[in-house]
Amino acid sequence: MVSLLAMVIVILPTVAFIIMNSFEKHMVLSIENELSAYSYSILAVAEVEQAQLIMPEVLIENQFNVSGSGLYAFISQQKNNQADKINNTRKDESVTLWRSQSLLTLTLPNKLPEPLAMLTTGDKLFTSIELNGLSLFIYSYAISFTEGEHSFPMTVHIIKDKQTFLLFISDFKQQLWFGLAILMVIILLLQLVWLMWTLKPLSTLEHEIKAVEQGKAEKLTSIYPKELAKLTTQLNQLLATEQKQRQRYRNALSDLAHSLKTPLAVLQAQRDISAVNQEQINRINSTIDHQLKRAQSAGHSSWLLGIKVKPVLDKLLNTLAKIYHDADKKVTVKLTGKLTFKGDEADLLELLGNLLDNAYKAAKSSIMLTVSQQGDALVICIEDDGVGIKSQQISQILERGVRADTYQEGHGVGLAIVRDLVASYQGQLHIANSAALGGAKFTLTFANMG
The missing domain is CATH 1.10.287 (Helix Hairpins)
Known part of the structure; x- marks a missing residue:
């Protein structure tokens, strides 16, 4: 999904920018060609007699005849004079030889911008200018009429209002971005549906493997591609x-x-x-x-069925209560979280049975059993208020190959079995003295039991 989003967010806007740039360039080129055609139509009706430009009162293109139509034309000529004799400087001034009726409402500058003023015969220039606060396109074509041995240079300027062009481009961009946004949403939805459909077998496989790993199933049963x-x-x-x-x-x-x-x-x-x-x-x-x-014992396996701890514990505590019914001993049970032992029920009974039986034998009056889920680990803690175990004996019990049934009654019987069972499940057995009750404390930790 991240790669798909990146692709859509990067590629589609890039395509949009390319389309907008190409469209704008095409529109500008079309306007240039349009103004160029207008310049030829004006030149076609222009005449020079006795160094005077003669133009018809009405042009064929009606927009030139209507004031403020947005299409304007004028013909200029560059003249050199010495108007500033005090400073002895020369000024190049632009003399307007003719202007269309549509240009009557606009004021032309005395001096055209430098790119336009520098045109020589045969040069063409298409650019933008500002007149009376308006942004305009201008197409200029420098020509020269020949009358006998004399030449009559002049420049035809065709001006078109830029506002219509800008509005058109803005509208095009809005429609393009709106269409692009809809397209992006459609593509994302289609890709999302397609990804969900194509990746569904992987999702199913993941759930089935997790179910097998958690002991809820024994094998994969779905049909896969x-x-x-x-x-x-x-x-x-x-x-x-x-x-x-x-x-x-x-x-x-x-x-x-x-x-x-x-x-x-x-x-x-x-x-x-x-x-x-x-x-x-x-x-x-x-x-x-x-x-x-x-x-x-089933031993450690990734594919063992998950056993709920509480039912096994209830059954075991009821049995032990009947066996030690004469002993006045209080058993406190604390269960926290969804407690599942990923192993064999007989092994869980063997582990809890041996440790609780030892606790009943060693305890004076109190036994505390705590079972909790800490992350992915199942932690079982059994404490009593008996005499406890000496630290030297604790280290000897945990040594490999040392028999545990040589220690005092209450903690020797069954410890070898507990130790081997814990090892077969790749768990940990920690033996210490209880800070809460003062007797022995046995802690079993089984990782990845969730």
Whole structure:
């Protein structure tokens, strides 16, 4: 639209200026040719006898015979005299030999402007002059009549009122600009409709991709022109392939974990197994359970369905309230914005479930849950009024490969799963002590979750 506006605003006025300039030049040339023809018509009836100019009383062109008609003519002759003898200077004066009846109301200057006074026999000049406050065209043609051995030089001047020409040009410009303005509006409207029609598939594609990205659709369903059909087909194939690969990955992990469960169950059934071996088998079982949960995790993907946080949170809080019904603990929930978790519902339950379960175990009386949308990021904050976590333990928990279940009850169980899930969604886990409640504070941040 910007390029279109620039093109219309620059090109059309430029064309208009070219048209106006060409039209004005054409009109001026037409007037020059018209006045030139009038000069020849006057010369045709002019005669010189005994060094005297003889002109008819009435000319064929009636405008020369009507006073103030706007078309005037006069014949002048340049004379040299010595009128100023005191200063001993020579003055060139213009002597009017004849004037048309239409010129009786105008006063001619004694001395013509220099370009007109400098004409010699055979010269022609078309210009503008000011007479009695009027702007006029003037065409001058210098000639010389020959009478015997003597020559009789003179200059024919044809004058035309410029006002009619100026009004005509002004009216033409107004009509041109008015027509140009209408044309610009029509072109802009047509181009706008054309752009909207031609770019509609791109707009549709943008909305569909955004819907898929926000989890409102699983693939592109609209029909696109052939220029975009190949692209949309490949996008749908990419979506389907990504979903299948993710499912195969989860199935492979699940199958591997389940295949290890059976031989481990056989080993655990042995009566003569030592305590050391039993501990290692338990650790293997714990690892398999952890990997099974990871297999169920969808992980980060640009094409996951969006899950509304509030329904999941309400269901989870109701469950925890039933489990810890004996504990007199107050849970404060603050939800801000349109809260959507772009991921799997089971993963969201796992994240919130582990952290809230730990908070219930660690809290003395109060738990505060805050979920907000900050720009494109979803921020989940869970605080309690328990004993908190030491700064040394916080740094160890966040280190890769360090197990979190070695810490005190209330913050160890499930932290490894939370940490891995957050990492799979390319989020951030921040652990600190709550300034408001005094206990632990867990903050989860998931970017581009809107």
